[in-house]
Amino acid sequence: MGKLVDAFSIGLLALSAVAFALGVRALGDERDLLALYWLVAGALLLRSATDLLRPKPDHR
Amino acid sequence: MAIEPRDAEGALEFARRDNLLSPGLYAWAITVLAPVCLRGAGTLARVAAGLAAVSLLLGAVFGSRGRGRLRRTFGLHGFVALSVATWLLLGRVLAADRLEPMRAALGAVGWAVFAFGWGALRKPGYVPEEDPHVVAGPPLSPRASLPRGAVPILVAAVGSAAVPLGLAWRVTRQYHALFAHAVAVAAAIWLVTSAAEVAIGRGRVSPVAPASKRLGQAALPLALLAVLLVAGIVALTGG
Numbered sequence: 001m002g003k004l005v006d007a008f009s010i011g012l013l014a015l016s017a018v019a020f021a022l023g024v025r026a027l028g029d030e031r032d033l034l035a036l037y038w039l040v041a042g043a044l045l046l047r048s049a050t051d052l053l054r055p056k057p058d059h060r
Numbered sequence: 061m062a063i064e065p066r067d068a069e070g071a072l073e074f075a076r077r078d079n080l081l082s083p084g085l086y087a088w089a090i091t092v093l094a095p096v097c098l099r100g101a102g103t104l105a106r107v108a109a110g111l112a113a114v115s116l117l118l119g120a121v122f123g124s125r126g127r128g129r130l131r132r133t134f135g136l137h138g139f140v141a142l143s144v145a146t147w148l149l150l151g152r153v154l155a156a157d158r159l160e161p162m163r164a165a166l167g168a169v170g171w172a173v174f175a176f177g178w179g180a181l182r183k184p185g186y187v188p189e190e191d192p193h194v195v196a197g198p199p200l201s202p203r204a205s206l207p208r209g210a211v212p213i214l215v216a217a218v219g220s221a222a223v224p225l226g227l228a229w230r231v232t233r234q235y236h237a238l239f240a241h242a243v244a245v246a247a248a249i250w251l252v253t254s255a256a257e258v259a260i261g262r263g264r265v266s267p268v269a270p271a272s273k274r275l276g277q278a279a280l281p282l283a284l285l286a287v288l289l290v291a292g293i294v295a296l297t298g299g
Contacts, residue, residue, distance in 0.1 A: 001271040006262045010213060013251075013258050017220030020247040021227060027240045028230030037292060039243060043250075044285040050254045051278035053261035 009052040016045035072181060079177035080135050081120045087170030088113055090163060092143050095154050105149035112142035136178065156238075161229060210259040217255030221248035 023038030088109075095101065096109040119135015147154055188194065224244040231240040275282075 002274075005271045005274050009258055009262070013213070013217065013255055014220075016254075017217065017223070017251055020244075020251065021220070021223040024224040024227040024240050024244050024247075025230065027236055027243075028227060028232075030233065030236075032236075037288070039247075041285065041288055041292075042247065044281045044288065046250060046254050047281040048278045048285060050257050050261075051281060052274050053258055 005052055009049045012045050012049035012052070016042045016049060019045055072183060075181055077120045079179075079181070080131075080174075081116065083170055083173035083177045084116045084119075084135070084139060085113070087167060087174050088116065088139075088143065090170055091167035092146050094163065095150055096146060098153055100153050102149055102151075105146050105153075108142050108146040108149055112139055112146060115139045115142055156234060206260060207262045210262075213259040214252075214255055217251050217259075221251045224248060 019038045019042030023035045023042055026032075026035035026038055092109045092112055096106045115134045115138035119131050119133075119139060122130040122134060152158075224247050228237070228240040228244040231237040
């Protein structure tokens with residue numbers, strides 16, 4: 001299961017790179033709303049990818 | 061044939077001066093000289109541009125031993141300040157819509173190489189291990205090895221980070237172009253930083269935290285992502 005989460009994290013990282021590229025490309029195509037959509041998606045994908053790995057202390 | 065210490069010192073001094081002068085002159089020619097040669101450039105801007113070149117040359121002249129402060133004052137502070145003053149004095153001549161992207165990119169490379177030129181050079185024949193301050197003993201071995209696939213992940217991320225940087229040049233609208241470049245740079249930095257975390261973090265965390273806990277850590281961004289995905293599908297099917 002741990003390896004699956006690792007692979008999921010790498011997949012999210014790859015998708016975030018694609019999302020950022022699509023966001024900047026949409027800006028070039030003058031499709032601002034779509035650009036915003038992809039940029040926010042890229043940010044969330046990247047955040048998810050690192051949150052899956054980052055150890056967080058237990059709050060007891 | 062052994063190299064005389066005096067020759068070695070001379071070669072080092074020449075390399076030090078050349079490292080400062082060549083990239084500096086290149087950056088100056090592309091980003092300072094070229095715009096002041098355009099029609100509409102003021103006399104004050106041209107004088108400032110000339111003084112910038114003189115300051116750089118003085119910095120190289122003061123490159124010899126014991127004059128490091130003068131070298132830095134003229135070669136770095138004076139040169140950069142006078143170049144900036146030239147750009148400010150140029151005003152509309154240097155407006156964003158009149159810039160040539162290729163020349164701007166080459167100029168940026170020139171300034172980056174100029175910054176690297178200020179790095180220290182190792183003396184010829186100098187062996188770090190023979191330094192009197194060296195900590196003696198066997199070489200320190202790393203406490204852990206990199207997880208499998210760490211290097212390919214990082215290489216792929218660096219390659220992917222370059223894509224938005226290149227695509228940003230496609231944006232032609234003035235303010236949007238600025239925004240696109242800012243976003244592309246931020247995305248590139250964030251991608252590489254996150255990829256480094258992902259690349260080395262896999263081996264470290266997996267034996268400690270169970271998979272369910274790790275998924276729980278990313279619950280918020282994943283939930284927001286799901287909302288965004290649904291919104292996208294709705295917009296796609298509805299519109």
